[in-house]
Amino acid sequence: MLDALTRRLTDPDATVRRLAVLDLPYSDEDDIVPLLLPRLADIDATVRVEAVRALEGYEAPEVVAALAGLLLDPHADVRRAAADVLAELKDSASAAPLLPMLLGGPAAARASAFRAVRSLRSPAAFDPAMQSLRDPETSVRREAVGVLGYLKNPAAVGELAEVAANDPDPEVRRIAIGALGYSSTVSVLPALVRALGDSIWMVREEAAQTIGKLRLSPATAELVQAMADDYWQVRVAAARSLGWLKAHAGLPALVASLTHPVSNLRKEAVIALGEIGDTRAIAPLEASLADPDPDVRKLARLALTAIALAERKTQ
Template sequence: MSAFEPFEDFGDIEVIAERLLDQDAAIRRLAVIELAETASPEALPHLITAAGDVSEDVRLQAAIALAEFDGVDAAAGLARLVVDDDHSVAQAAADGLAELKNHEAGDSLLPLLDHASAFVRAAAFRGLKGLRLQHALGPALVALRDGDASVRVQALGTIAYLKLDSTIPSLIAATRDENIEVRAAAVSALTFTTQSAAAEAVATALGDANWQVRAAAAESLGRIGHNSAVEALCRTLSDDYWQVQQKSLGALGKLKANTALHRIILLLESDIPTLRKEAAAALGEIGDHSAEEALAINIDDPDPDVRKTVRWALTRLG
């Protein structure tokens, strides 16, 4: 996992590494940059050494550099930096952990799940998500009761990436969490399944008090693909927030909901160009010829994106 060409000659690694002992932090930071540019595994021990530098600027650069590598050693270095007292350093390390792809890197992340800092626990789950480790499931399910919402959100991501039917009841329960971000994450997490229980829970979330949760629910219903949600989605076409209407239009298009044609056609006259465009796109996806006249009337819409989408939809209708 490196942005650099490993065969390029950036100089002798050991010579560069000697500058990590310089009294000037700026020189040590430049040495870290040069070591990263070598993209050589031989540079990793030196970068890990730099992770313990007294200067936060050098440690920050070390976190950025280690994110360019994958594997156990890089993960161990990033795990060390994610608990750094300097937030910029810790954040850079957390971002690096999220890019790990080597399953063996999980051994460095699992101990962080019991850390006192919610930031660290959330960063660990964020890193574990992409690794799809089965033995991370138990801690993630437990973390759905964590006192910090950010940890619960990241735990949901870890669970969802495993795509296990056995986790559906826990994910459904999370759609009723007290925190808005957790509820939105939960309805998004349920998109891996087509089970009717999941579709019902997400459809219920269309009535959530928060518009962001309603928007997430509408988008998820399009992915789950249950036609039982069509009527509930139609009701959200009159939502107070256009963002919810937009996601509902997209979902109705994916569901080929021709029973929603009349309500979708009405939004071709919306004052909001984005909704006119989404309505045209939905009509094109549904492919019902009875929408052809309504689309043709709007072929000269004042918005160029809407005009383009209307013409695309008419082409879809033949």
């Protein structure tokens, strides 16, 4: 069996080699790593891609080092596959061979290396990520911001706030806003409030959501204003946050949203009204019991029950 498999792995036909790689995980061979590692240098990119994917879950140093080397592969599909597999690593020690790649080499390799070390939460990646916040390559900045979000180091808050406000790429700004959501300090409030006025709705949506996650009640007025945003997605995030904050000041805007044509917004408004627990919402919620969306009707019943329970506790 092994001899036949070895012959297929070295067959002159790339299709035969690729199919042999695909069969390896299902073979009786206990250790397939020695058979797969040579295929990472196969002349055919499709074989290299499948060999990379077959190595997912293996965290031996020689595997990680070989995959890290493929972040410099000339074929984009191979680089992408290697980055995806490396990003699934769980052992923080696996970050070691990736760290030298964070600040050197082509942008695609640096971005892939940052993405790979992100979930490993290696403190050694902090300084390279901070240095890369001003990288000319957008992909590198995006991944560096993601690393800082995972590391949750308060020393990054000021820089992330600056990126959230001024980076030219809206996706970088959005990710930076999300990264600020891991902070436990109110110093991020000005940056989040400023982001509610960003020209891109996805950034505004992230800011509205993050304000609620951090329970930043001083931004209640700005969240109420966000309930009039042109994009319903931003209104949904603002409604959710008003509920988390139990913001009674949001009652009029939430009640007005109960008749919005987008059911997702109506659902979120109903949930928020239940969380706030204001008895003034009872009549509007009772009207929502006739909503055309069954989920809205169900949530309205739950919200009314929550308000009744909260009222009984105060008596």
